[in-house]
Amino acid sequence: MTPLEQILLQTGFAEVYPRTLVERFPRIAEQIVQGWGRPVLDDYLADLLIMDKHDREGFPPEVAAELMKLSHAHETYLGKMREEGAWDAEPEENGEHRIDFSPRGGGQAAHDAIREGNLGSLILSLEQNSQHLEFRDEHGWTPLVQAAFSGRLDAAGTLLERGANIHAGDRDGYQPVHWAALQGQTAVLLLLLDYGANPNARSNKGVTPLMLAASRGQENAIMLLMQSGASVEALSSEGWCALHKAAANGQTSTVVRLLNYGADPLQPTADGKLALNLVPEENVRLLTLLDEACWRREQELQALQTPAGGITPAPAPGNWH
Structure with a gap:
């Protein structure tokens, strides 16, 4: 099971898993995992769905459809998080709505991800090192x-x-x-x-x-x-x-x-x-x-x-x- 599949299953959106996107554009899938639960991801997904930029050929129709469903699911999830007060502040964006992949202190990254309500970062941290599970x-x-x-x-x-x-x-x-x-x-x-x-x-x-x-x-x-x-x-x-x-x-x-x-x-x-x-x-x-x-x-x-x-x-x- 991929990290993105785990996130969607855990948050109740397993039905929108973008299988074609994960297979053909794994780097984009990684960025979605890293940004899940953060407002910047909404901007990133919206940016991906804009097809009229001169440096972008556009996605195949099936991938575009997956992105649209994923974008809607994330908006729904983020709305729920706002109601529950799950996060207080949004980290700064990195460039053109790109999400920062820089490491954050080994096992401490798991704690930071939980404080921020960022399930994607938590799963990535655990995938990178299973010892983060018990990091104090x-x-x-x-x-x-x-x-x-x-x-x-x-x-x-x-x-x-x-x-x-x-x-x-x-x-x-x-x-x-x-x-x-x-x-x-x-x-x-x-x-x-x-x-x-x-x-x-x-x-x-x-x-x-x-x-x-x-x-x-x-x-x-x-x-x-x-x-x-x-x-x-x-x-x-x-x-x-x-x-x-x-x-x-x-x-x-x-x-x-x-x-x-x-x-x-x-x-x-x-x-x-x-x-x-x-x-x-x-x-x-x-x-x-x-x-x-x-x-x-x-x-x-x-x-x-x-x-x-x-x-x-x-x-x-x-x-x-």
Whole structure:
């Protein structure tokens, strides 16, 4: 499978693969691969389709038709990328809408391509050297970590199909699943989980993806993780659970969701603090909610431990601060 065929298959445009163009004009196909996902490619394709230049004989009809279909597919893809905010800035053009093939620092090219949303450059980088698949940047990130953080679903799929290590963490032990959860990149998170990512993966300090998602209020990510077997009771090396993270960051709706999943409001951190004690003082609603949750949980525990008729009332709500 050629790099261009891989790109079109990965992005949902396999039906416009320009077989004749690839066979008869391989250099043009390479430039299309290099520019895929960048606005300059639209200009390049438009330039190719202009047949009235004195130095151009024109393409055979079948190649021109392939270019037309390819141009339309790329416009559609680029429009989708703009809606998703997949790229922020377009690299400068090189000459008359020609695309720059200059190398960009070995394995670093894979990371750059992912940041730019340039699937073509990523595939070229991996084709040139398979070791780029696990190349670590200055943060200790692999390309898959970069794709998870950035929400680049196409890039993540390409990397996983080529055998990227789904469990490879950065310097702090955060794996791709951690970063996808933190950023709320649910499409990438679902893909990672489908490929076997551990929903209870631990960082060097015992932090799980659920804790990170809870700290940001990423509730769709939380649902995916819980459906995949994430533990709401897991504790970091500092004794923090997902509920502690959500409470400390004032994530009221996330706290409600975690309580519904069975999080224990009476679970203390390593230094003895409850989730209630971590809530920002100005968040009165969340303080009240956790206060009542502590009261209910204490009643449940007393009902389990005290013989019938001998229950000692738990401290009333408002006395847990």
